[in-house]
Every structure is written in C-alpha cells, then in structure tokens.
Amino acid sequence: xxxxxKIKESIKTALAMTIALGIALWMDWDNTKWVAFSVAMISxxxxxxxxxxxxxxxxxxxxxAFVALSLIALFPQERWLFMLFLSLWVGLCTYMMGGAKNxxxxxxxxxxxxxxxxSAGIDPVNAFxxxxxxxxxxxxxxxxxxxxAIFLWxxxxxxxxxxxxxxxxxxxxxxxxxxxxxxxxxxxDVDKEKNAQTLRTNEVQQQTHFVQLLAAVEIExxxxxxxxxxxxxxxxxxxxxxxxxxxxxxxxxxxxxxELQELLPELKDFSDEVDERLSxxxxxxxxxxxxxxxxxxxxxxxxxxxxxxxxxxKAAFSVLLTRLKSLETLTRTMYDTLADINxxxxxxxxxxxxxxxxxxxxxxxDRLLASLRIVISTWLAYLALIxxxxxxxxxxxxxxxxxxxxxxxxxxxxxVSKLLKPVIGSVFFVGLIYIFLMPKLSTYLELGLVIxxxxxxxAYLLSAPQQVLGxxxxxxxxxxxxxxxNDQNYSFLAVANTALMFAxxxxxxxxxxxxxxxxxxxxxxxxxLGRFFRCxxxxxxxxxxxxxxxxxxxxxxxxxxxxxxxxxxxxxxAVWGKFINTEALSGSSPEQVQAxxxxxxxxxxxxxxxxxxxxxxxxDFLVQELLMDIRAWRNQIQKTFQQLSKNPTAGNxxxxxxxxxxxxxxxxxxxxxxxxxxxxxxLSAQDGENFYRLLGAFRGVSVALxxxxxxxxxxxxERWHEEKF
Amino acid sequence: xxxxxxxxxxGGVFMPPLLIASFLGILMxxxxxxVLNRYRLSRYFFYPPLVLLSLTVIYTIVIGTFIIGI
Numbered sequence: 138x139x140x141x142x143k144i145k146e147s148i149k150t151a152l153a154m155t156i157a158l159g160i161a162l163w164m165d166w167d168n169t170k171w172v173a174f175s176v177a178m179i180s181x182x183x184x185x186x187x188x189x190x191x192x193x194x195x196x197x198x199x200x201x202a203f204v205a206l207s208l209i210a211l212f213p214q215e216r217w218l219f220m221l222f223l224s225l226w227v228g229l230c231t232y233m234m235g236g237a238k239n240x241x242x243x244x245x246x247x248x249x250x251x252x253x254x255x256s257a258g259i260d261p262v263n264a265f266x267x268x269x270x271x272x273x274x275x276x277x278x279x280x281x282x283x284x285x286a287i288f289l290w291x292x293x294x295x296x297x298x299x300x301x302x303x304x305x306x307x308x309x310x311x312x313x314x315x316x317x318x319x320x321x322x323x324x325x326d327v328d329k330e331k332n333a334q335t336l337r338t339n340e341v342q343q344q345t346h347f348v349q350l351l352a353a354v355e356i357e358x359x360x361x362x363x364x365x366x367x368x369x370x371x372x373x374x375x376x377x378x379x380x381x382x383x384x385x386x387x388x389x390x391x392x393x394x395x396e397l398q399e400l401l402p403e404l405k406d407f408s409d410e411v412d413e414r415l416s417x418x419x420x421x422x423x424x425x426x427x428x429x430x431x432x433x434x435x436x437x438x439x440x441x442x443x444x445x446x447x448x449x450x451k452a453a454f455s456v457l458l459t460r461l462k463s464l465e466t467l468t469r470t471m472y473d474t475l476a477d478i479n480x481x482x483x484x485x486x487x488x489x490x491x492x493x494x495x496x497x498x499x500x501x502x503d504r505l506l507a508s509l510r511i512v513i514s515t516w517l518a519y520l521a522l523i524x525x526x527x528x529x530x531x532x533x534x535x536x537x538x539x540x541x542x543x544x545x546x547x548x549x550x551x552x553v554s555k556l557l558k559p560v561i562g563s564v565f566f567v568g569l570i571y572i573f574l575m576p577k578l579s580t581y582l583e584l585g586l587v588i589x590x591x592x593x594x595x596a597y598l599l600s601a602p603q604q605v606l607g608x609x610x611x612x613x614x615x616x617x618x619x620x621x622x623n624d625q626n627y628s629f630l631a632v633a634n635t636a637l638m639f640a641x642x643x644x645x646x647x648x649x650x651x652x653x654x655x656x657x658x659x660x661x662x663x664x665x666l667g668r669f670f671r672c673x674x675x676x677x678x679x680x681x682x683x684x685x686x687x688x689x690x691x692x693x694x695x696x697x698x699x700x701x702x703x704x705x706x707x708x709x710x711a712v713w714g715k716f717i718n719t720e721a722l723s724g725s726s727p728e729q730v731q732a733x734x735x736x737x738x739x740x741x742x743x744x745x746x747x748x749x750x751x752x753x754x755x756x757d758f759l760v761q762e763l764l765m766d767i768r769a770w771r772n773q774i775q776k777t778f779q780q781l782s783k784n785p786t787a788g789n790x791x792x793x794x795x796x797x798x799x800x801x802x803x804x805x806x807x808x809x810x811x812x813x814x815x816x817x818x819x820l821s822a823q824d825g826e827n828f829y830r831l832l833g834a835f836r837g838v839s840v841a842l843x844x845x846x847x848x849x850x851x852x853x854x855e856r857w858h859e860e861k862f
Numbered sequence: 863x864x865x866x867x868x869x870x871x872x873g874g875v876f877m878p879p880l881l882i883a884s885f886l887g888i889l890m891x892x893x894x895x896x897v898l899n900r901y902r903l904s905r906y907f908f909y910p911p912l913v914l915l916s917l918t919v920i921y922t923i924v925i926g927t928f929i930i931g932i
Contacts, residue, residue: 629875633875655911859902859904860904860907860909860910861899861905862895862896862898862899862904862911862913
C-alpha cells in the first residue's frame, strides 16, 4: 500500500510523540507536556526544516534558562522588580522576533523564560531543577523527533530546494523578457503589464520559499553548508535583481516617446546577452555546466540621436541607462557566484557585502509597538494573577499570555477573534477525551494508542503549511489539559480552568490590541500612509543642505532612520492592504488597494534614485544657474508631501499633473538658456551625466506622485475614516 | 421583586451568577455592536472599543440585577 506524504508525516509526528512521552514517563519526569510541545512545534515537512527549528528551540531554551535563573537569583524577594525585568526581556525578544532572522529562537527565548520564571518563582528552591527539566525535556523531544524523521521515510529539502531555485530563476528571466518587450515596444502594453504584475507576485512568493528551503538544506547537506556564504550572496543578489528590474519597470512610462533603437544601437545585443546569462544561471542551478561565459557589451548612447532629445528626455534616458548598466553588473556577479558554488569557475567569486546602510541602528516603530503591547499584556496577566484570588490556571495565565501574545503582536493583522474558533473547538474535543476516555486507561499501551491517535488526527487534519499555528495550538491544548504523568488524576476543573484561562487571556489580548492604535486594517493603513509621506517630506527637506558638508551624528541618524522607514513602509502597507475588508468599504476593490501600494513602491524607488543622484557632484556653473529653479521644484514636492502626510487621501492628480507640466516647461527653457551660456569644455561628460540623472530623478518623483494621486482618486476613502466596532 | 442570587448548576458544576451574567452581557454587547456596524451607526461614537466595554458592563449589571440576581 502506498501511503501519501501527508499520512507519512502525520505518522512520524504521532510516533515521535508516543515514544518521547513514553521515555519521559519511564524517567519519571514531571511536566511531560514540555516534551510533547517540543515534538509538536518542530514537526515540519522535511528533516532540514525540523532540525533548523529544533536547533532554534534548543538554543532558545538554553538562553531562556540562563536568563530565568539570573532573574530568580537577582530578585528573589522583589516581585515587582522581578516582573519588570522579565517583561522587559519579553519585550526585547518580541522586538528581535519581528526581524528577518532567527524569529523562532527569540520567540522561544521569551516564552520559555516566562514559563521557567513562573513555575520556579513560586518554588525558588527548585528553580534550577525546573530550568534543567524544561531544557532536558525540550532536548528529548527534539532528539526523538529527529531520529524518527531520519530513520522513518526520510524526506529532505534538497530536491524541493533545487526546484524552487530554478523556478525563481525562471520567473526572473520571464520578468526580464516581459520588460524587454515593453522597452522595445514589441507588444500590447496592457496585457504585458498584467503579465508582469502576476510574475512579480509569483516572484515574491518564490523568493520566500527559496529562502526557507535554503535555511533547511544548509543543515541537511554539507556541500551547501560549506558554500553557505556564497549562497547568502546569491540570495542577496536575487533580491537586488528583483529590485533592479522593478526600478527598470518604473522608467518605462518615461521612455515611451524615445526611439531606443537609435539611441542605443547595442540594446538588442545587450538584452540578448542578459537573457542568455539568466539562461546560464538556470543551467547551473540544475547542476549543469554553463555553455558560455558572459560577454562584455558596452552600452554607449548614440550622440547624434541624443542631441535631438529635449533635456527632460535626456534625463529620462540617463536614468534608464544607469539602470540597464546596473543590471549588466548584477547578472555578471550572479553568474560568477553560481559558477563558484558549483565549481565551474577556477576563481572564487568575491564575497560582496550588502551595501545597504547597516551600520546605523534604526529601530522599527512597528516592532517597538509590538514590544510595548506584549509588555502591557504580560503585566495585565501578572496583575490578574496577583490580585484575582484563585484565578483559573494560576501562573499558567502569564505563561500562556506570552507565547500567544508575542505571535499576535508580531502579526497585528490577525485579529484575536480568529483564535476563538480553534481554541473553543480544541478545548471541547480534548475535554471529551479527557473526561470520558482517559479515566478508562490503565497501561501505557492504551495511553500510547490514544496519544498516537489524537496526535495523528490533529497532524493529519491540520497538515497544510498555513495551518501550522492551529496544529501547534491544538496539540498544546491537548497535552496541557491531559497533563500526562505517572500519578495521573482526573478533574473536570482541569478542562474548566483551561477554558476560563483562555477567556481571560483573550480579553487581555483584545484590550492590548488597541494599545496604542486601533488594530483595524484600514486605520492602520491610513496611519502608515501618513508616516510614509512624513518620511518622504523629512528626507526631501534634508536636501536643502550641501551633501558635501558634514552633518551632525543626530542628523545622520535621523536621515538613516527615515531612509530605512521609507524602504520598509510599502511592504508593510501591502501586507495591511490584504487584510482590509473591502466588502465593508463600498466602492473600493482589493485590486485598487494593491495598485495603490504598487504606486507607493514606485514612489519609494524614485525617491531613492533622487537621493542617490543628489549624492553625486554637480558642476558649479549649473548649480549657480539652476539652483533657484530646482529648489522651487523641490519645495513644491515637499509641500505636497507635507499635505499628504496630514491627509494621505487629499491628493489631487489633476492639480499635481498641471503643476508638474508647468515646472517641466519652465525648466526646459531655463536649462536651454543655461546651456547656451556654456563655453566649450565647461561641462565635462561626467558633469552632464550627473546633471541629467538628477533631473531625471526629480521628474521621476513628480510622475510617481501623480500616479499615486491617480490611484488614490479611485478609492472611496470616506468609509475608511468612519469609526467602527 | 428582584431575583435572589443563586449559583447555577450545569451538569453538576456550580457556576457563580456573576459569571453567567457577564457571559450573557458580553454576548449582548457583541450583538449590539454588530447591529450598530450593520446600520453604520457606530460612526457616531468617538471611540467604539470603549463603548463596547461600557455596553458589556451595562448589560451585565442589568441582567445581573433584574434577571439572574447577583
């Protein structure tokens, strides 16, 4: 009989659970639910993913035990100080959990620490034993599941990883081909734009999948571990390629009027070469040797054709050229990296450090809010424990508030009410087993059969990756209520107390969800939108000062903070946008909200381009002549950002468009006058390029702003501002 | 005449009257909030979450005082 993968994985989890609990009972350990939690949390689809999560759980538990014992030792008779530092630790871990790396490690570090502190706080003499028990039971769960996963139907991530990396490379190649056709004007724009949008959505999903699988295969395969730095490089390059192509797509509207074949005679050869390089990447990802090495194609503009263009068309062309050149460099680097990983190259690809501004610590306000929320939740649970006599589940209320509260604080889009159904269902189902079935069992063979069946059922019914939280919650509730031990006793209170504990817990989490802002997605969206324009306005205001003049530390920090915010906000808005209940907001569709977030992403790219262009030196003569005009333009944009930061829905596309056309027409004349005054050799080629790049960037921001206002006009904002329960 | 406070026996488990009254109070407050949302009447409140909390307290006290007895 051939079993499906779903059945096999469920059997593995159930078997590991039964064996691990059997060992824990044989060792006569207390709190056997900790072993069960360990197995439940790390049982994932492949060995690599399970081991990776298991390692994070183990190291998180060790750190948690250390912190918990330190807190108990430092504040043995000081319950308020003890709680203050514990809640601060939970807050810190929540902040770290919101980052891109080791999220589960930080989650475990916080909740395991709370569990140890709460269990040992009332029994400090045995604090060390409790911490050790938690650690060894976690280790037992990880060990047993890992052994079962290795010996019974082992399934590794390597094949999936290979497929995912090739799929991602193929999507990026298709995306490049689509943009290439759009640049050369070979096909219908509307269809291609739609196609590009679909490909971009797939690309984002495939990137996430690729990153997850890469983390798993690094543990499973030594050869991948050995070249992990190169893979990390390649991962970064894939992200940069995606951004570069998206930036390229932003140039498309501006270059539609240009005759690119005349301006760039090598454009076709260049596109063929990049396409060929992307094909070679695909080959190397399949493990085959590349059939050719990258050739150098110099993209040089035809000076005769260039001279026929207006200054703003020259500027748009200059931006396009910069983006194409960065695409060339990037694809070459990606080729070298993959050739190095697969040993197709004689020389090692250099390990390029990410050039994003990483040196300055710029905290994420949303992650800080999540920390604040969990600190308040922890305190409310603690105060309830102290001041409500005989509160259901006792210290368990604090121990449960932290893991669930952290998960919700880092995913504020998920409402507390979404957890009600699975929790009520689980408590009811487990209550039936606990009250009617378990008292009839007398040997471990019988108990083992029940553990196996329940674990198998939950693992099988909730096997989809998006159901992982429900599965973990179901198993956690089962083992919390049944509290398997060698001196088993049964009480209806165990079920009733757990049910009441969850009721209190949900009330606490529902209250803190409103601190300090409403959790309604449309309100959060408007709040973030306002923040986006405040960041843009501030960054634009910093352009007043001379870039060559040194700035104070505080100014540099503020600038780095806002720049980071600007880069992060479009993604956050896209996530919140998906949760807006557009049925309740009459007249606006999810596609319109998505289009708005795409426009914001485009605006971000244009602003980043502007700040980069601003960093390059400009000819003194041009600065003197055009300073006032450029400043007027910047002030105009800044004023618009200021208005939008106060009311992001107040954009008037018609007005923006008219203002932009007026400024462009005026500047066109002014630039012509200025350039006529130039004597020969007063403006070097580099100066000219820098000037046109800056001009193109200014124009790009104005166009993106008009596009944003166009999208915003399509949304009926009135309902978004209305108060709702 | 107001009802006399007494515990509720459900399947042999005794529940305090305040628990029952608050449970019913929460249910009625949620029901009222849904109706107010449905007819767009919630926009007239300054801060609806606080209104929900107040409704829960009012319903609990009314049910507790006049129906259950707390």
